[in-house]
Amino acid sequence: METHPKDSNRTYSIRQLSKEFDVTARALRFYEDKGLISPQRKGQTRLYSPRDRARLQLILRGKRLGFSLVEIHEILDLYTPKDHGAAQMRATLHKYRGQIETLKRQREDIDAAIKDMVEGCVWLEGQINELESETSN
DNA sequence: GTTCTCACA
DNA sequence: TGTGAGAA
CATH class of the missing domain: 1.10.287 (Helix Hairpins)
Known part of the structure; x- marks a missing residue:
């Protein structure tokens, strides 16, 4: 129950995320390889934060709309809290x-x-x- | 279970 | 834009 005191500290395994969004773990590593996601590591294994999860959601939406991973990457990287x-x-x-x-x-x-x-x-x-x-x- | 790399379409 | 196989 109290395994995650704060939602922002929650983490997901590669399998949890791949299952939730119906993509393969291979695909998630592929996106990372292309620089679209950068999950934290615990040793070797990837730990995805809620922010990583949100990014993945945007990636998949971009794909559905017909954008390339490069285009999605460019848009994603334009986010800055400074201008909201x-x-x-x-x-x-x-x-x-x-x-x-x-x-x-x-x-x-x-x-x-x-x-x-x-x-x-x-x-x-x-x-x-x-x-x-x-x-x- | 997860990692990486190589090959392949 | 991914997948499959194999080794670790």
Whole structure:
């Protein structure tokens, strides 16, 4: 019960976090290797703080939104308590706006690809029917 | 259980 | 952007 006097002193094992966020422990080490998280160590083993956990949450959200780990890294590192994160928020806003446009363009490309293939299906079916009716004569 | 490194897609 | 294997 009193194992964690303060929430801020809580720690998580790599397994706890990976389970909670449904990512592999391998992935967490990978993020660390890329500099996105820096858990404390007890000897060799990683101890994740609530702040590390919050960072992970932001990393995973960034991924869902389609940002690369490098982009996420850049945004994450912009946080500074000095401005209450204002600089980070500005950067995030800018990133979001850009990503919205990127995704819209991708959607157009996908829609075009689907349209092409739907038409292709119609044409192919016609060709196949033609070939089969010739063969049966 | 966790660590690291190497190879691999 | 990760995974698998193997050794420690």
